[in-house]
Amino acid sequence: MKIVPKSLFTASVLIAVMMITGISCRQKHAPLNTGDSATALVKHPEWSKNLSIYEINVRQFTPEGTFAALEAHLPRLKDLGTDILWIMPVHPIGQLNRKGTLGSYYSVMDYKAVNPEYGTDQDFKHFVKKAHELGLYVIIDWVANHSAWDNKLVKEHPDWYAKDSTGKMLSPFDWTDVVKFNYEVPEMRAYMLDALKYWVVNFDIDGYRCDVAGEVPDDFWNKARVELDSIKPVFMLAEGEKPGHHTAFDMTYSWEFHHVMNKIHKGEFTANDIGKYLKKNDSAYAFDAYRMNFITNHDENSWNGTEFERLGEGVEAFYVLTVSVPGMPLIYTGQESAMNKRLEFFEKDPVEWGDYKMTGFYKTLLSLKKNNPALFNGSFGGTWARVNTGSDDKIFAILREKDNNRVFSVINLSAAPVTADLMGEVFAGDYTELFTGSKSTLKAGDKIELPAWGYKVFYK
Known part of the structure; x- marks a missing residue:
């Protein structure tokens, strides 16, 4: 769920150097622990270093809405290049105070059971086994902040829940179908x-993937991570973007980045605001902290509109951006088929898959992400530098570099054609363009003509 209203140089010398080189920012190969970030204390599982993530809405993924039906899509998802599968909540959904016909996925009636609408325990075990056989990894959504009103814990352990001054149990925010836990109770923590x-x-x-992770005390997550890792190396995603989450979580949401992209399309921000965001991100988070980049997810799709509603003809350009900047890219259910409908949150509303017409686009980008170390996650990946183009309010040009591997993306984030006049030498070299396969040698002074929302991705 989303919470809805979710000194070696003087300054002059430094600015001069940046103007000469054409570099507007460069991330260094070192952890940055400023601000609130006592971060990146977790040890990421080695397998996560170059992967991307796919969010699966089981209810809407197939007409059947079952694990068995979903299992048939696993080879396709593997081929797409999304090796981490985030499964939205698999638990039975509460009946009491239910919203709509089928209820919210995030209203958990039993923490140790599978939603019978999706199948049996054995069905889910078989799904996970088949995913593992294909080299995929499965994480499930976890709702630790609140439960359904008819979760047995409400009657068996009413003291485990938060209460107001009159002793009445509390719903968080305006989520009337759920009741909030009290993490001051040790027995409740032990159960969770x-x-x-x-x-x-x-x-x-x-x-x-932990729902509204910031509403649960950090020390609970820290203990949970240690105990889970003692069973097997796990991957943890927090719905939140507190730098402090990274003491327990591998990855946090890049909500701010998402909102910057939306505002650029609306004309409220420019490409320069991407650079500002990345600098802010560098100062707040450790270099090894994974951030999840996305143009849509279940909250955005259902409540704020599809990526096509929010980003229009810029959908591809903005996704190229999410892969090019530091972080792990997300694909949500239906995105690879250019789905342009808001999926109902409390009703059955299956994806209309069509011909998967954007699969080739996403597959091409995610293959580059997986195979070029410059784009790997966290400290496994490369540094970044912004290259000036003479039209930096419209164009975001970013160089990623790791050892001898490079990815240089030049992206027009505007609705008008523009020419990039490449400045500096940091990007200079021989490249292959990702989408055309053409070879080129790039150098200072080269000009790249881009149509509205156009992009070029060069790699070596």
Whole structure:
């Protein structure tokens, strides 16, 4: 769920150097622990270093809405290049105070059961096993902040829940179908930790995406990470972007980056705001902290509009950007088929898959992400530098570099054609263009003509 209103040089010398080189920012190969970031203390599983992530909405993915039906799509998802599968909540959904016909995925009635609408325990175990056989990793959504009103814990342990001054149990925010836990109760914490371990031990899942992670105390997550890692190396994604989350989580949401992209398309921001965001990100997060980059997800799709509603003809350009900057790119259910409808949140509303017409585009980018170390995640990946183009309010040109590997993306983030006048020498060299396969030697003074929302991605 998304919370809805979610000194070696003087300054003059430094500016001169930046103007001469054409570099507007460059991330160094070192952890940055300024601000609130006592971060990146977790050890990322080695397998996560170059992967991308796919969010699966089981209810809407197929007409059947089952794990068995979903299993048939696993080879296609593997071929797409999304090796981490984030499964939206698999638990039974509460009936009491339910919203709509089928209820919210995030209203958990039983933390140790599979939603019978999706199948049986054995069906889910088989799904995870088949995913692993294909080299895929499975993480499931976890709702630790609140439960359904008819979760058995409400009656058996009412003291485990938060209450107002009159003793009435509390719903978080305006989520009237759920009731909030009280993490000051040690027994409640022990139960939740045991439930987290249950799915790793019994279903062999590879980790969790944790809903509204910032509403749960950090020390709970820190303990949970240690105990889960003692079973097997897990991958943890926090729905939140507190730098402090990275003491327990591998990855956090890049919500701010997402909102910057939306504002650029609306004309409220320019390409320069991408550079500002990346500098801010560098100062707040450790170099090894994974950030999840996205143009859509289940919250955005259902409540704020599809990527086509929000980004229009810039959808491809903005996704090229999410792959080019530091972070792990996300694809949400239906995105690879250019789905342009808001999926119902509380009702059955299957994806209309069509011919998967954007699969080739996403597959090409994610293959580059997986195979070029410059784009790997966290400290496995490369540094970044912005290259000036003479039209920096419209064009974002970014160089990623790791050892002898490079990715140089030149992206027009505007609705008008523009010419990039490449400045400096940092990017100079021989490249292959990703989408055409053409070879070229780039140097200072070269000009690249880009149509509205156009892009070029060069690599070596």
